[in-house]
Amino acid sequence: MNNILQKFARDTLKAGLAQLPSSNQYVFKCMYSFNNLDKDINDVIDTIPAEKLDWAMTQVQNSLDKLQKN
Numbered sequence: 001m002n003n004i005l006q007k008f009a010r011d012t013l014k015a016g017l018a019q020l021p022s023s024n025q026y027v028f029k030c031m032y033s034f035n036n037l038d039k040d041i042n043d044v045i046d047t048i049p050a051e052k053l054d055w056a057m058t059q060v061q062n063s064l065d066k067l068q069k070n
Contacts, residue, residue: 001050009053013045016060024063032056 001009017025025041032052033044048056 006050010045
């Protein structure tokens, strides 16, 4: 994934996670920063390996969709 797409994905993740409850952000931290759960969510996003960004975006979008249905 090129740098422009990575930046877009990271910005989209940050915006999406900001709309979700802190419990969702905590689960996200457990998945992508399990050895440092006190890390700021934006820092967690900035350190997600590029090959995991697509799946992370899918997870956040699914969570947003679920939240909107309730």
